[in-house]
Amino acid sequence: MQFKEAFLLKTRDEWFDILVEVDVPPAPVYTLEETVGNHYILDRRMLLELDHPKLGTVRQVGIMPPLSEAPGRVRHLGVKPGEHTAEVLSNLGYTQDDID
Numbered sequence: 001m002q003f004k005e006a007f008l009l010k011t012r013d014e015w016f017d018i019l020v021e022v023d024v025p026p027a028p029v030y031t032l033e034e035t036v037g038n039h040y041i042l043d044r045r046m047l048l049e050l051d052h053p054k055l056g057t058v059r060q061v062g063i064m065p066p067l068s069e070a071p072g073r074v075r076h077l078g079v080k081p082g083e084h085t086a087e088v089l090s091n092l093g094y095t096q097d098d099i100d
Contacts, residue, residue: 012028012029016028044062045062046061046062046066047059047060047062048060050074050077058077060077060078085099086099
């Protein structure tokens with residue numbers, strides 16, 4: 001039996017318990033749904049809800065790792081796809097005709 005086949009015989013949580021019992025430090029891989037609802041993630045503000053001018057409230061990954069002495073903050077949402085393309089290409093030496 002291959003390694004992958006063996007791991008498919010039990011759930012993630014069953015393997016977690018088995019590995020803990022034999023002193024192997026495991027870390028579960030969570031689904032997106034489990035991650036966004038995880039109290040640890042929420043309590044540490046690793047997932048933020050921010051106001052978007054067009055989309056309303058959106059979820060955004062917070063500053064990681066959050067540090068008590070220098071917590072950081074999200075100042076703005078990410079840019080739109082292609083928002084800075086012309087500027088970047090211009091800085092790389094492309095002419096306006098090339099960019100167009």
